[in-house]
Amino acid sequence: MANFKDIMAMCLDGASYAVISAALGCSNRDIAKAKSLIADLAITKESFAQLDPGFFDRHFSDHRGARRERYDQPDFEKIAKRLANNKHLTRHKLWMDYIATPATQGESKYQYSQFCERLRDYIRTTGMTSVIEHDPGQELYVDWAGDKVSIIDQATDTVGMRASIFVAICPYSSLLFVTATANERMDNWIACHVKALEYLGKRPGIIVPDNAPTATYRPVKSKAARRIQQRYADFADYYDILIVPARPAKPRDKSAVERAVQLVYTRILGYFDGVTFYSLDELNEAVAERLDDINMHMPRPDGLTRRELFDADEAPMMRDLPDTPFAEVSWRHVKVDRNWHICCDYQYYSVPFQYIGKTLRARLTNSLVSIFDGDELIAEHSRMHGFKYRYSTDPAHTPDKEITGVKPLTRDELSTRASSFGPATMKVIAMILERNAKAVPRGLHMARNVLVKLGNKHNKTTLEPACQQVLDHNLAPNMQVIARIQSDIARNDRTFDNTSAAPTDQAAHSRTVDITAIPDAVYLRPASHYDTPKKTPKKKED
Secondary structure: OOOHHHHHHHHHOOOOHHHHHHHHOOOHHHHHHHHHHHHHHOOOHHHHHOOOHHHHHHHHOOOHHHHHHOEOOOOHHHHHHHHHHOOOOOHHHHHHHHHHOOOOOOOEOOOHHHHHHHHHHHHHHOOOHHHHHOOOOOEEEEEEOOOOEEEEEOOOOEEEEEEEEEEEEEOOOOEEEEEEEOOOOHHHHHHHHHHHHHHHOOEOOEEEEOOOOOOEEOOOOOOOOOEEOHHHHHHHHHHOOEEOOOOOOOHHHHHHHHHHHHHHHHHOHHHHOOOOOOOHHHHHHHHHHHHHHHHHHOEOOOOOEHHHHHHHHHHHHOEOOOOOOOOOOEEEEEEOOOOOEEEEOOEEEEOOHHHOOOEEEEEEOOOEEEEEEOOEEEEEEEOOOOOOOOEEOOHHHOOOOOOOOOOOOOHHHHHHHHHOOOHHHHHHHHHHHHHOOOOHHHHHHHHHHHHHHOOOOOOHHHHHHHHHHHHHOOOOOOHHHHHHHHHHHHHHOOOOOHHHHOOOOHHHHOOOOOHHHOOOOOOOOOHHHHOOOOOOOOOOOO
């Protein structure tokens, strides 16, 4: 509706129709109506300043408010709560109850379509959509967020890992759980589920994952049917939870977790702008702080927090967790190195030095590494995740200096061994140790691997020229790069050179073959062999 107060003010100032219309975006009819009222009531600038706001409502009303007042307004708050508490209740039944109550004199009842439209608007604006569409305590939606978070390796001041973000949400209360992991492998997928259930303190009846490779797979590649991964099914069986994957190409099946992922981006990752993380634990601490703010303090449209609604409506409908959390167990046979550590998944754990050189058994769960000599437990460590080649050392396992026969790996020993290959190898080993000066055990390990694994009897002659190419071309001094160069040298019997590989002219692309050099024992068909034979007409018999 046009602002007649401003129109009248400009009319009293003597503005023309064109000026008023351009300034206020009103029609000439509105301006004429204002001028007519000024003339009829003999309004002046002085009397105009004393007009009350109700004057304009009385003289310029579009009667929309009067039309609204003619309808009996339903108690949508009460109706929405009835709909949320009874999943069998229909909107038609609610409308029938509404029209059955007597209306105030002069008011009418909404028709069914109008009633449903206004109820839908109320549910949307108050945030009760999830409450009405989902049963409390029944479902938990899970998925990986697409974006990752960079974690800096302090030893090299470069990005050492891109952490994945696991997201879980109870669609009824919108209670959120978020945690970061080193990767999206099956062991971390299951470990994140266990953490989510521990965060809830209860277990739902159904878990709805997206069709991530860690959740489902296709038994037949050409068919759309998918099966649940066996390890994932074992987890579900332990907690007596039903896994119901979202259907492919059905976005409404996973709309709750998609909204949760967007919330993670804006309310968690968006708050990390300019923040640098140096470990997975540091990232998870920051995530947990933001998560508490979302679940405990950020109110829903209905005024409740996510945690309050979960505790009131969902937790009583869920079952208790088992006494012991689910844990996958794997066993490894490991040999104790000369530095009294064993290696499991590129991480190192100490054992008493008396076991140097002995083969032991290691039991691995997602959180614990237990090391056995036969059936005797000799060491136990918290399992490390994230950056490779880290050491967990118990000081009690370290030998005394007075004990002879135990000599850990040293920088001088590596330099002496590298000198037997050549000066280029010595420089590359020194570069590896220097790049990992803040993580000495890791540097010693990586340097030893280059000498032992890439300098064995099969590759001994190629290690020195490969290291020379690393220096000449300023390449990264690591095992992967050196191994690729060694393979190229062994395959082509030459040194790797990027510049010589590029052709200088068009002639470099062509190749002349001397057919006279082909051995006589090779038989070549003549060109006439490939000619299409001509059909000879048959002679007619007399």
